[in-house]
Each structure stands twice: as C-alpha cells, then as structure tokens.
Amino acid sequence: MADAGPAGGAPDSGAAVQQIDVEPVNARKQRPPMYAPRKSIHPMRVSGVFRRLKWQLMGVFLAVYYITPWIRWDRGEGIPDQAVLVDLAHRRFFFFFIEIWPQEFYFVAGMLIMAGIGLFLVTSVLGRAWCGYACPQTVWVDLFVHVERWIEGDRNARFRLEKAPWRGAKLAKRTAKYLTWLLISVATGGAWVFYFADAPTLLVDLFTGQGAMIAYVTVAILTATTFVFGGFMREQVCTYMCPWPRIQGAMLDENSLTLTYHDARGEPRKRGKAEPDAPKGDCINCNMCVAVCPMGIDIRDGSQLECINCALCIDACNSVMAKTGGLQDLISYSSLNAYEAKAEGRPTPPLRKVVFRPRTLIYTALWSAVGLGMLALLLVRDTLEVNVLHDRNPQYVQLADGGVRNGYTIKLLNMEQKERRVLLAIADLDDALMTVAGDDLWPSRTREFVIPADKVLSLHVFITTPKSALKPGKTPFRISVLDLTGIEQAHYGAVFHAPEK
C-alpha cells in the first residue's frame, strides 16, 4: 500500500539506484488500525554527514555516561573523592568543587529549570535535536541496531532472518545478538549505580557479591529496561510512551528547523516507466528515505509526530542524489518559512533573523538569568547555618521563681571541610540566659561549640527569661551563630513563648 510504487520498476535516471519495496508504518494514505500488531522496522545502513555526527555524539555521550563516576576529585580527609556523587546515605550531592546539602536543594531545582529552558531554546531553534541526537533512547537504540546489523547483516538480511525458521544460523545469530544486547544492558544499568556510591569500591563489591541489595536491584531493573526499550520497543517508546513529542509541538514555530521534504521540488515522483512528457519532480521514488528511517516512517508525508529528526533520511537522499546526479538537499533541515519560501521561489529568510527572534532571545535571557542567579548564589552561599526548632510539647515551662523557660532544638550546620569553632548567642531577648541539655555550665548569653568538618551539630538548648524581664505571649528574637575563626555568621528568627497573662 502507501507510496510503494509498482515493484521492479527501475527509475529512469540512475539505473544504479534500486527502488526499495517498503511501506512506512504510519502511511498517511492508510493509517493502520489501533490494534494492529507492530510492523518490524529494520533500518538500512546509511552513511553521510549526519550519520557521522550521530556516531561522534554517541561516542561523546556514552563516554560521559560511563567515565563520569570514575573521575576523582580530592576533597580531603573523610569526604568522598568522587567528582560526581549522589550520596543518598549521607544526604550530599557532590559535583566537582560544589557540594550540595539537602537544605540547598534549590540548586538542583535550578539546574532542572535550566535543563528545561535549555531544551525549549534548542527546540525552538533546532527542532527536535534532543530526540534525534541526545536522547538516551535514541542513542541506545542506535547502538542496539548497530549490534544487530553487525551480527545479522543489513536490512534485507534481517528481514529474511526474521522470516526464517528457528534453527541453525538463526538460532546462533539471535543468541549472539541477545547476549550482546544483554551485555550492553548490564553495562548500562551497572554504570548508573556508580553515581550513587564510591565507584571503585562498588565495582569490587558488585562482583564479589558484597554490594547492597538496592544496587543489584537497580542494575537489574535498568538492565531490563535497556534491553526491552532498546531491543524490542524502540520507536514505540518515542511514539507511545514519551510525552515530549506531544509537548514539543508547542515549542516549535515557523522558524524552527524541522526535517522537511521539499515536495514542491520533489513531486511528482518519477515512477517506473514514466510518461516521457509528464512533469517530473526530483524524487525518484527509490524509498531510501523510508528504508533508513529508524522510526519506519515516510518523511515525504510531511512533518509528523513520529519523526525524531535524526536526519538519516537526509543522508540517504543525498547519497542517492549524488549517484544519480541530482541536486542535494531534497530532504533537509528547514524551517516552515524557508520551506514555503522555497516552494514559492522566494529567497529564504537570513539565518540571523531565524536564530535571533523574540522567542529564542527570551529563552536565552531566562536561561542565563537562572544560571547567573545560581552562580551568584553559589559564590555567596553560606557554609555556616543555624536552624531552630521550638519545642512544642510543652511550649513553655513555668519555673519556680516565676521565670519561664523555652526549649529549642538547634542545628548548627558546618558545610566546610574543616572543623569550626563557633559562638552561639541569644540576640534581642533581654536578660534571657541559655543552658544546654547534657552539660552543667552556668546559664549564659553565649556558648562556644566546635562543629566537626562537614557535619551538623544538634543541640537541645533551654532559654530562660526571668520573671522581671518576662513579656506575655510571643516574643520574637534571634539566635545567632558566629564563626570564631572566620567572619561568617548566621541568624535565625525564633520566638519565645510565655503565658498570655
């Protein structure tokens, strides 16, 4: 059905190019029914500019993924030396020179916001560049298809093998393929857990059976998802599971680059033994663009949800055009504006106007603002903090001499990698004195403490106001902590409770 022309008809120009008998999975002319079983897609090998770019990017992304947890970063005694580490047990996130505590989770939120706006920005300019090049689903499927091609051969061989009975060569090839996929999957899941623990230790532990159960479970789950998503579900993940293809419609506009078939130039396609006098477009209807598509679609049906903009059809079309002596870029990255301009024979809008438009400028401004804000915060962020929690039960304690005592749980946070001597002080609350649970020192306005490096010191502090200075109800005051060896200080607005009358 669909666009596959009469089989066997060789295009009249460039006899070297065979027409491939292929049907797009979602042909516009006949949408398959909802419950139709999945059609096998075996993308054909292709080479060209974008294929090379995809190989290079795949290399970079896989390298980043696998190598990152192994980078060491010396932070001193008693602190992990892993450059990137999500230390869930101790509630720390290490990222090279940055160490984030749970109280500073807004940094992570900020990074996610930046990632989101960055995605919007890239999408508004380059269309679905994320889907086509950077998405792990795309990268791993690409890798899996490559393995498949290496073991089972290219497109036609794979279709033949699929139809072949389950014995001999098929059994051997399929076993080899699944085993290789499984190895990749295990390595994928295996690399993930290294971000959450000291990588060298965990590697040894994993192989000696000493690893935490959660590590094995995580590896198992990620192995399963990689194996199933990369080996079997493939394009269905993008089409049916991923929300992004549906959201990105809102990010694209008439200036965003999308994969475009220039039908004004290509149509009508040359089919078989065409009428010599009939008008001819540039498309020779070889169906290469469909055969190489990892999503199994026909770009000539126009822009569509399933297209991940991986540009392999550009490579396919251009290589065919090179053979037949046709013009390049019958399929190309093109904005809707450029597409229409080309169709109408107008000059295409200059790149400057396409890239610098209000939408992209606003996204860039937002992205930079969040980034600069975080950078500023990072530079001035406190490494000394005080958190105060007022005792609720009881809120206050009436004392024999008529004074009133309040209890507070005070947490002193030392986010530096060295021990610090600090002074805890009551500010504002007249005549109030403090004692600390567990020590026998006289009541005082200030107390000295030593907070160990990178630790939280938790104290239960009693603050007593004598009858003479007592104010009824709530009295706000501050609890301050001053670094005795540096200049840093932190304050907390607390409340002193007393009887209402």
Next chain:
Amino acid sequence: MTNRETDEATGVETTGHEWDGIKELDNPMPRWWLWTFYACIVWALGYAIAYPSLPFVSGAPKGVLGYSSRANLHADIADANAEQADLLQKIETLPLAAIRNDANTFQFAVSGGRAAFAVNCSQCHGSGAQGSPGYPNLNDDVWLWGGSLDEIHTTLKHGIRFQQDDDTRFSLMPAFGTDGLLSRPQIIDTSHFVRKLGGLEHDTEAAERGAPLYEENCAVCHKSNGVGDRKQGAPSLTDAISHYGDGLNAIAAQISRPRHGVMPGWKDRLDPATLKQLAIYVHSLGGGE
C-alpha cells in the same frame, strides 16, 4: 440478547450489547495487557507455592521458602538488641553521672528514655512530660522529692505512696477539714495565708488570722516560711508552681481533704537499664538538678 454484527465504520464485530443505539465493539484486549495478566497469574502461582498464602481453616501452609514475618521481626529485634548490647551493658554497669558525662551513652540513654517514657509514663505525665493538675510537670525546676539523677532514679524505682514497695516515697497530709482538725472559717483563713506565702492576692485580715493556724498546723512540714521540705515530700508553697492549683478554693480543698497522688514503683516492671535511661531522660528535660 446477543445480536452480533459487524460494525461498518471499523470492520470490527460488536459484542451485541446496545445502549440507546450505542453499540459496543468487540475489540481484543491490548496484547501487552494480556501478557501482563498472564504473567501475573504465573507469578501468583509461584508466589502461592513459595510463600504462606492459602487461607485454610487452621492456619496457612508455610510455603517452600519458609518465610514468616513474625520470625523476621524477632530476628530484626535480636539484631537491634545485639547492636545495642555494648551501650546497654555500659548503661547497666556505669553510675548515672558517668553515663551522663559520656556523650555517646548520654545520647543513647536520652533516646531510649524518651521511648520508654512514651510507653510507660506519658499516660499520667503527658507526652511532653508537661504533667497536669495532680501529675507533676517534669520539665520545671520544682521537685517534690528531689531532682538529682539519683533522686529521680529512686523515685522511678520505688514510686510514690506505692503500697507494694517498702522503700516507696511516702508522705501524708492530714485531712484538716474532714477529720475535724480545723473549722471551715479556719481553713479559709489558712488558705489566705498560704496565698500570701506564694505572693498571691489575698485578704490581709484573713491571712493574719490564718498565720498562727499555719504555724501551728502546717509549719512542721511546710516550714514557717513555706519553702517546704523534700525529705518529707512537703511541697514549697512559695514558688510559682502549684501541684493542685493555687486558687483559694483549690488550696482550701487541699487543706480540708488533701489528695495524694500515687505513682507506681517500676523496679519490678522495667529492667535496670531502662530505669536508668528514664532517669537520664527526665533529668535532661531541663529541670534536672
């Protein structure tokens, strides 16, 4: 009534069910759903064999894995106890002051004491140990029988007016009214004097009349200046805290027919380590001496 037919638009057979002209298509289950369903059945069979699952009249088969959540709990508790064994050993052997002076054992004792308090003590003294009329607040600095570690420990062990324990703390205030020792006006006068001792609003004349009565009847235990005597368990009448209320009526009622709180002794109910942890915890609430 089934009237199966083929739907024209979709080419799918209907189930024959029709509601107001709307017909139900007999589409197959999605295959992923079916396979998940089958997988669940297989899983359930395996689960039923491996784990106790089939409810028979008198119990359930044990399952081939021999899993038991009760046994697991006991194992977990045993593990936890084993981990705490060192600290518990220390708490059992060391004197209270030494436990308190070691940051580690102190922290452990406070935590353990808090847990034991919630189970055993909070019913009367409140979850925050704030007490209520008749049940002392353990946060404040007023102690009827002493607020040092050892005194708190003793109170915990033997209780207050706890008949079953010979070493219990014991004090008894005469019932001046119901036993006819003082007349009603005399009790009111004495009450005024007690309020005067506490620095509270009172009738000066009545208090003057009450002064000799107090000296004669009360000063033996509560002392002439009203500061009380811990040895006898006589509370101070001068401080800002009162056990049964400091209103005139409350004081008069207490003089006329005193209430006497009872606290059970815990030495036969709790183990020595827990008693010590409780003492440390109560002492750490802020009023410890």
